[in-house]
Amino acid sequence: MLTSIFLFTKRARLLSVFCGVSMPLSNVEIKNLIDKLRTKFDEYAFTYSPKYFDRGAFESRLKFAETKKMNLEAFILAEITNFEKIKSDYEKKQGQGEVSRKIDNLIEAQMKAVAKYPSVRLHHHCGVELPHFVGAVNVLLEEYLPVLWLVLSDNSYRDTLNELEQKLSEFALVKGAKPPKKCEDLIHLFTYAELKDVEIEKIRNNFMKECAFLLHDALDFCVKILEIRNSELDQPVRFDKMHQSAERRKKITEHFSGRTGYGCALKINEYIDSLISDFRLGAFRRRA
Numbered sequence: 102m103l104t105s106i107f108l109f110t111k112r113a114r115l116l117s118v119f120c121g122v123s124m125p126l127s128n129v130e131i132k133n134l135i136d137k138l139r140t141k142f143d144e145y146a147f148t149y150s151p152k153y154f155d156r157g158a159f160e161s162r163l164k165f166a167e168t169k170k171m172n173l174e175a176f177i178l179a180e181i182t183n184f185e186k187i188k189s190d191y192e193k194k195q196g197q198g199e200v201s202r203k204i205d206n207l208i209e210a211q212m213k214a215v216a217k218y219p220s221v222r223l224h225h226h227c228g229v230e231l232p233h234f235v236g237a238v239n240v241l242l243e244e245y246l247p248v249l250w251l252v253l254s255d256n257s258y259r260d261t262l263n264e265l266e267q268k269l270s271e272f273a274l275v276k277g278a279k280p281p282k283k284c285e286d287l288i289h290l291f292t293y294a295e296l297k298d299v300e301i302e303k304i305r306n307n308f309m310k311e312c313a314f315l316l317h318d319a320l321d322f323c324v325k326i327l328e329i330r331n332s333e334l335d336q337p338v339r340f341d342k343m344h345q346s347a348e349r350r351k352k353i354t355e356h357f358s359g360r361t362g363y364g365c366a367l368k369i370n371e372y373i374d375s376l377i378s379d380f381r382l383g384a385f386r387r388r389a
Contacts (some may be wrong), residue, residue: 126174134177143214144228151298153191205272214379226291226301237376238273246350252362266317272312313385323370334362
């Protein structure tokens with residue numbers, strides 16, 4: 102039930118009923134409710150119907166309320182009721198008696214699959230999934246692929262690795278507070294362009310599809326490494342020649358300590374394969 106999610110509303114409602122007075126919600130409680138409602142719009146739009154669960158329309162109403170200096174407590178409580186009505190109307194339209202439970206279970210399963218990856222702060226139009234996707238690819242770039250520089254000596258393989266890193270970096274390499282180049286382009290587009298919901302969804306999907314092709318390239322690259330016949334790759338990886346920051350070196354070492362060169366390629370292969378599966382990107386590989 103939504104009422105169990107928005108627990109902050111209980112205080113105002115109970116005090117009003119039992120004390121005959123209205124105790125307003127604090128600014129922090131109102132902000133938390135707004136954030137929770139944003140999350141619910143994103144989750145339901147992503148999983149079920151962006152047309153029904155329209156986050157953009159909510160943001161427009163919120164901006165109007167703030168501009169007009171309306172009572173935000175009354176506004177957000179009305180919006181929660183509105184969300185419940187939207188959900189109920191959708192259930193009736195579908196003619197399914199247990200739609201609510203099914204939606205919640207589906208959302209929970211999908212969110213669990215992507216939530217294990219870190220989330221990168223982006224524009225709210227990027228939704229729920231895309232920030233986790235960028236975070237997942239950023240982990241690949243910072244904590245997994247660098248170990249291959251320690252195990253690959255062939256220049257052709259090193260050139261391929263460098264090219265893969267450069268292309269993936271445009272999508273997901275985070276440098277401090279600065280977003281990756283293609284994410285920066287997304288943020289600029291979402292901020293200044295007047296876009297319809299269907300256009301926003303298409304832009305997000307194209308971003309992930311374009312990056313997915315590179316992930317499949319990286320997966321194929323790992324397979325090629327596993328097919329190399331080189332005794333050096335049978336040796337445990339050494340980290341004393343690693344040129345990384347202390348924090349990144351620690352993470353890389355934790356991932357690959359005690360592994361051979363082949364073992365490193367296999368673990369990277371497994372990580373990319375899981376990433377592709379969790380974000381449902383298996384179909385987006387280049388044609389032979």
